[in-house]
Amino acid sequence: MTLRHFFLVLMVVSIWAFNNVAIKWGLLDLPPLFMTFMRFVVVALVLIPFTRITRAQLPWLAALAFTFGFMHFSLLFVGISYTDAGTGAVLVQLGTPIAMLLAWVILKEKLTLMQLSGIAISLSGVVVLTGSPTIPNWWVLALLLTSACGWAISNLIVKKAPPIKPLTMTGWLSFMAIPIVGVTSWLTEAHQIDALLHASWRGWFGILYSAIASSVVAYSLWYALLKKYNVNLLMPYSLLTPVLAVIMGVLVLGDSMNMFKIIGSLLVICGTAIAVINIRRLRMHARFPRLPLRRKRQP
Template sequence: MLLKHLLLIIFIVGCWAFNAVAIKMGVTELPPLFMTLLRFMVVAILVVPFTRIQRKHLPVLCYLAFTFGFMHFSLLFLGMTYTDAGTAAIIVQLGTPMAMLLAATLLKERLSLLQSGGIVISLAGMFILTGSPTLASGRGVVILLTSALGWALTTVKVKSVTDLDPVTMAGWMSLIAIPLVGLTSFLFESNQLPALKHISWKGVFAVLYSAVICSIIAYSLWYALLKKYPANQIIPFSLLSPVFAVVMGAIFMGDSLNFWKVSGALTIVGGALIAIQAGKKTHDSLQPSTARQ
């Protein structure tokens, strides 16, 4: 992997990590599904008027609107109301081993024994995390795990989409997701307009950061890199995001750094490093020598 691409991945992971902090700031002022709706509206307004799609793209965009728009983002915002930013970010990273397994199954990407070991270690980190007092709600765990599955399904699907620009994809996916998320917010939430009327700069910042930095910039760069490298070589890097999120949550939100949270995060990083190194070796062994020059 080129150094500039490696640095780009670290930047993306950092953006995702702080997004957990931003979301936590936002859901303290806005109903979570309503905040998700505002996020998608911002993305759609900034992207859709300047991009075009073909009718053949509608099925995959509708699929992504559900898996990425509703399953991942809506449930991430909702799950954030049950725990702190760092813990939520760690749970959602189960999407990484989920995506690696889906890539191996559906895309026939080779998953080595060492990579499998890294996945197992990362899963062990999740079990360690369950001992944290910040993870007291079973409902929150289920919501965040479903969000993780939505991320995994989206990541694997995007790998097969070769004729749609990532920014265009994000904008139109957001537009299509608006009715579903809006209806869900209308049915299950209340006081959306009063909350919007009394929103502070923190709520505004949270919506704009999640929409512009996280969605338009970070995710567009992420899916562009997925088109350059095998999914199982890129995906493990995302496991570093919860560690950054734990640190950022402690710095910006005053979140606790208890033994279970820190141990779980470090175990996940250990598994990520093993999987990353194994993925690199597997990829290199399958390429002709000229491909690495």
């Protein structure tokens, strides 16, 4: 990997990590579901005019609007409103091992003993995290785990769906998620418009950063890098996201640290790394650089 691309990768994972800080800032002024709604409005306005979909893609995008738009993003915003940025980022990272388990059960994809061991380590991290005071109630943990499941289910849908360009998918699922999240916010929250009109720079920054920087800019750069490098080479860098989110939460937001959070986070991140990184193929590529790595399809 060239030095320029290395710094691009670090910039992308840093953008994703800081997104959790931006969300926490936004939630100081806005209800979580309404903030999610506004995020989807901005993403749709930015991307829809430049993208087109086919009739065959429509039902798959509608499904993603619920699993990725509502289950993942809405519940992530609600969950983070009750915990700190780092804990939320770590728990949502479980979407990766959960996706692997679902693919094993539903799609009959094979898992090695090493991958199963990594998944078990990740899940043990959740058990440790339950002892952290940063998770005040069991239902907060349930919300964030459901958010991770939404991300995992979305991966399975993308695998079965007809090909859809990444930014096209982002724009249209955001557009279709607007009524789902909007109605939910209207039924469960109050004074949304008043909150938006009186929001400080933090509220607007949370919306715009989550929509433009985290979704449009970061994912555009990430998929451009995927065209040049194999998934197995980029995946270790993506695992830095929850690590950086924890550090940024402490430095920027003043989040607390405790042994449950430290040990639980390490178990989740290390277990996920063991589950997803193909060490054998990386070693082969290191010994024989001209040997092409098998490219996996990205969700």
